[in-house]
Amino acid sequence: MLGKIYTGFGFWDVSAWIAFFFIASFYALWLRSMGRRDYKKGTDQDEIYWSGNPVPEDGADITVPASSAYWGYKKAFTPFYNALVAFHSGITTDYAGWFVFVSAVICALAVIF
Amino acid sequence: MNWSQHLPALVVAFPLLGAFATPLFSLGGKFLRNLLFVAVSLVTLIIAFLLWRNVLLHGTILYVMGGESISLTLPSGFAFPVRIMFEIDALSAFMGLTVAIASFAGALFSLQYMNGFSGLHRFVSLYFLLTVGALGMSLTGDMFNFFVFIEIASVASFGLIAFWRDKPEAIEASFKYMLLSQISAMLILIAVGSIYGKYNFLNMAAIADAIQMTTVDKLILALLVSALAMKCGAFPMSMWMPDSYAESPSGVTCLLVTVSQVSLYGLIRVCFTLFGTVAQNSFIPWIFIVLGMMSMFFGVTMAVIQHEIKRLIGYHSISQVGYMLLAFGVGLSALHDPRALADYGFTALKGGLFHMVNYSMYKGLLFLAAGALYYATGTRDLDRMGGLARRMPYTTVLFLIAAAAISGIPPFNGFVSKLLIYESVFTVHPVLSAVALVTSVLTLASFVKIFQTAFLGPEKNQWKSVREAPAGMVLGMMVFGFVIVGFTLFPSWTISNLIEPAAKALVDQAGYIGAVLHP
Amino acid sequence: MIGNAPFIVVGVLFLMGTVAILSERNLVKISIGVSVIASAINLFLVAMGYRNGGAIPIHYLAGAHAKVVLPIPQCLTLTAIVIALATTALMLALIMMLYKHYGTLDVNEIRRLRG
Amino acid sequence: MNPLSVVVRKGCDIFAWFMVVFGANVIIHGDLTPGGGFQGGAIVATFLTFLLVAYGGNRLLSWVNERFYTSLVGFGLLLFIGLAFMGFPTSFFYNFVSVTHEAAMAGGAHGIIPPSGTIALMDIAVGIEVAGGLSLIVIYMFKGIRLYETSPVGTECGHDR
Amino acid sequence: MKKTMFIAAALVLGGIVWGVLDNVHPFGDPLKTPVDDYYIAHALKDRSSENIVTSLVFDYRGFDTIGEAAVLFTALCSVTALFRQGGRRD
């Protein structure tokens, strides 16, 4: 059941990973038990460090929206993404056109080779 | 009468009977209809499982529709099959089992998920017909029959994608898919007709035996490859995929994913078995590899910037299909060389097939979890979600399992199949492996994004009253979760019992032909 | 005399239908293009099964031992015709719903799903 | 579509019934003459088309009974797949009542069952199904126009809260 | 620009499809007909059906026909689901 899978270069064994999982979790628990005991809930230690940004009022939702995730990545690849989003134009005949185009290319390759 | 002989016909006929009987049963009220829905799906699953076991024990099964006896393939004096035939080798049975599992889980999920809609008896009929189409595509041994089943599956999916007809986007997505799929159906029909005109056969094994390597054959192969690659979502023709996956009801989406996998099955069946020697020596493997690389890379890069949950997961479908195309392309290029096949080709095929079933399972689970989120919150926009982990613990855990599996985090099953693919395609060229690794990293990044924005973080005031999804939906998700965990914990059992027979059946063209022509 | 004329007609019709799908902007015109392609393929299938001097594939009309045109393509064409009708009806139903929601039949304006 | 003049309407009345009879003829003699279940069913479905052209859709919709056509479709389909299932001891779709031509010529096919067996019976089943199904498609497309004219968009909200 | 490219692709595809059709076999002269000859010889003898096409549709290739009936039923279900009367929950 829990045998090895040979991939040609090496092998894959689940039991090793399960053992690794237990060792890693014990290590994490041990690290956690080494932590400081003078942490107190409800004091200043709980507060978020706002670093000059405007502090939201109490009860407001403070989550990072998904559109803001990987902002730098998106900024760096703006030209690429402009072209790619323009490619997904939403026009049905364009989609059909790409399909016909790829079919024509594959058929032309079949004639050539 | 021995019922186990008739399993191949029953596995298609039973859900078909269910579809035809649904209008009758829905007269008896909601309970009877739901009972039919679950019972027929469950029985189909059981039949598919028994069929798979029979194939594993006894080898390839033939079933002649309307023949006088089960073994009748050759009427005396004529050395060719004259009737429609189901030819079920290990690969077909494996696909049928995958479809049946996805169909059962989606049915359990849809019971509760669809409770706000009207016209549900039509939904149940269409759902069964979609199952029938996918099962028939994976089991049939006749080209025109394959076309008919592909049309059943397509028409049922148009109806199901547009089922929420008061939403303009649903109709739009359905129309886009319909136009593309009609063109592809026409191309398939031209190809089937040309094959018939040239060789006078429609049976796959007989065609595979008679096929020659002329230009017309290559053109027919090219038409089939482009049409089926569109159906399974290779990149420049894949724009319908996120649209229709995002707009269909979630219980249907998990089956649509599997139907696209069955189209991929048709593609490899055509390339490996039907056109065997023609395909492997020409440019076709490189078409597979180029399409696969483009699908992987562009699919995942589009997914990273999405902020609508089902659309994001839909773009991942394109990139995951790219992995399989890459693996099958490498396997196809190595097919004519026994040493290369033993060296890396067979591993690539195993990885591709294992990834196919893994993908069906975890992508189905992801779509179901997204549907559960939608059911609970009423929005699909990730910007508005947040902190749902406390309110929906089961969904969170199941989503986490599926996300870890799709991102290829060890020890989940997605990692195992991706490892097989990486190491085998590395032998052909390191660039292929590098693109696959980059894709995997970006996949992980986008799923971290979903998990962080939807489940983690402080609880939003808007979602204080959100409850966990109903029991039926959680049960449907658990079916997939159970399968994923099983594959994760017992990969070597899975590979030796499920994947390796299928891969052997894929490369064994002579066996496929011989089962029909030389019984 | 007639040569391969039916096959040429099939090619021309296929080309006309494809060009109509790709270049027209009206959804109904696009669906007419799909119908034309479907009919072209039906013609292809039937023309492929024709034998010169062949008779109708019905025994008492053809006579006992006459040469008969091939029956399988006609069987396939029957199936293909009904499938084409079913998909045409569904496509027109979708077009009706699209017009209801978007108020237009122009394909360039029906693009809420993009990006 | 507005109603046409009296002459056309009367003509359509008569011809529509002729179409039904002709379609039934094509269906029943499917195994003997050109035609069969699909063709006959489509001809029978033109009955509704005639009435639609003659009387206009709004009057037609007040006459037709959808439940009747739905039950036709269900009955035809269940009969078809039931006949297919009845071949099961041998195999799915086995033609379990047909006799060979010699036996039929020698008089071995007495009784109500035709010598071609399930071919003729399935013809009838498919004819019923196709006639009902095509009529129902036309009816529902017409109801679609009415839906478009009367009800506003977005009445059904699904589970959107 | 894009449109021109697509039309050119359509021309190429149309030409290739015509090339396929033209080279399958000459019109009116099928090269191989073993399966069809089997049907022509056996349809009347085994099944006593005068019309070969009907015997093909409902007996030899009957499984295709049930698929076709299923396609029609599917389209019917889809059309009725699209034009259903909304608001009623059943």
Add this chain to the structure above:
Amino acid sequence: MMQLLHLCVLVLIVLAGFFAIWFRDLLSSALALGAFSLCMALEFYILQAPDVAIAEAAIGAALSTVIYIIALRACGQIRKGNGGGVK
């Protein structure tokens, strides 16, 4: 003689198909499609396929045209009379 008729029908098919696509007015287009189907049925009859000819005449020429006209009416193209004038 028969071959001449055959050629004439083929030319008619191409013409009807061309007009079905070329007409700007959608109603004319749909009717041209009906005529196209009728010519196609004639061609099937010439090719010795009466079964297919009956099916094509009943389905393609009658029902399909009616469905097209219903759809055009639903889209307001008949009463407006501007044909395909969405451009």
